[in-house]
Amino acid sequence: MSASKPQASGKVRIQPSLNKSEEEFVARRRNSVLQSLKKLQIQCSKDEVPNIALLGSGGGQRAMVGLLGSLVQLQKTSSLLDCVLYLSGVSGSTWCLASLYQEPDWSTKLESVKDKIIQRLGGPAVSWGDALAKLKKYYNGKDFFSLTDVWAVMVITAYVKEIDEHTLKEQWDQRSKDPFPIYTVIDKQCKQRKSGDPWFEITPHEAGYSLTGAFVDASSFGSQFQKGSKKNKQDEFDMLYLQALCGSALADEDEIKKLLWQKIKDFFQQKEKILEEMRKEQDKRRQEELRRERGTGSGKDFVVGLKLGPPEALLHRISERSQPDPNSAATDECYQLLMNTVDMNLSVSTALDESIRTTLNDLSGGILKTADKKAEELNEKCHTMDAYNNLREQINVWPFDAWMNIIKCMDLWIWGRNYNFLHKMTGEAVHSTLLESKTRDFEDAGLLLNSPYFSVLRKERNIDLIISLDFSDGDPFMTVKDAAKMCRERNIPFPEVIIPSEDSEKPKDFYVFKGQNVPTVIHIPLFNVVNCGDKIEDWSNKYRTFQLPLSAEMITDLMEVAEQNITNNKAKVVEEIRAIIEQKRSRH
Structure with missing residues (x-):
């Protein structure tokens, strides 16, 4: 990291302008783009250089790999990638960004970086022990533990095959030769209430609401603020958590629930390893209590320790006050209750055959006998919370305490919970929806719009050309059509989007939407009649x-x-760049 980088201010910034560090980067990058345009035989002045943003949609690992392949070819193709100012992603595309920016100036050596990423993706999965250790770090190191932490450890690692503990700022250098990265999520409460600004961006410098213009330093995101000033600092999020925050909606809620309950069950089935972790934690606590009761560091403490009797007797007394022994029958019963609770939730989320449901009925005390699915879900929630409250009173030691909190988060469906840095602020610039609550929940932006248009449509970024690489499921034009509709509703300049009816099922590989005083949008569906022929569905x-x-x-x-x-x-891309430069030239 450059020594000249400014330190976090610890204050909320409510201004529509760009962060100063981003402004400085844009100025440098535009000079670089000017030289790249000359290599493409495109002549223009510095003022005529177009601001180009490249967008990667969501789509799980398909989006991650698809974006990587597209970027590799953009760099091979007369260095078109060097003309890009911003690189923004949603969901699976952010997994690609996180991998790329591990390498300083990755765009200058993209072929070797690509090989390294592909080798990792084809390599071994993250070990159970490493995953559990990472879960423990999240559980003990955060004020708010949510399903995003669980998703990071249990799901994201399965796809990216690593635990990346670097921070976003550690990945970034002001002298970077790469496009400026923007990661995007949405504010769940704003989305649900359909008020306020749901669009939230995270860059190497700042995190905040894109359209409102309310930001904090990226390293302060997650810290507690009150009336615009930082109150209590939280450790900066790492890249694994960021990938989980951005990529927390691979499918609909039912599919996510089924996957998570299955992952939790898989973890629980490592019974001996879990109990060994529990033993280690108990031993650690007992030793700490022993040191406190015996006293250390002075003669007086030593005398007090002698009065307590021999260590064996003291350990026995401490043990009696502590949590159940991992080898005890009571612990086995608690463990089985946890397993039964997981099985019950999994059965409600999954269509199981009658024989399995009968078995689970017996395990859960007949709670699954209700035929009505809504009644089953209500019973499942009640049973889950009862199990949580019962176990909380009996066992409060790692990793059982984490498992119980996971079950509670599953029941309440808590994702991406962090302190609200706008809490109790005043000012007309910020919608009241964003000021009220002490916490905010953040989730995958693909749940609202599966492409990060609103991160680059900020007026102050002055984007002239958007290249949208679409890796979405289903309708290949949904993202660009939805973006146009949302922009009309918000009076944000965006071209009219008209799709020929015959292209809905058989998309081509290149579309351009343009107009007066709006950015030009290039839309490229991943699977199309050009590269897939008549096998798009396959x-x-x-x-x-x-x-x-x-x-x-x-x-x-x-x-x-x-x-x-x-x-x-x-x-065609070069042609559109030329057309934008001509438009700029005609205005001067």
């Missing part, structure tokens, strides 16, 4: 958003398909 079914991690062969095939979209349209 490709879509093969690469689902919600599926197991891709094999090495599938990764290679997907990379090639994504690369074709860029190779086939290089000349």
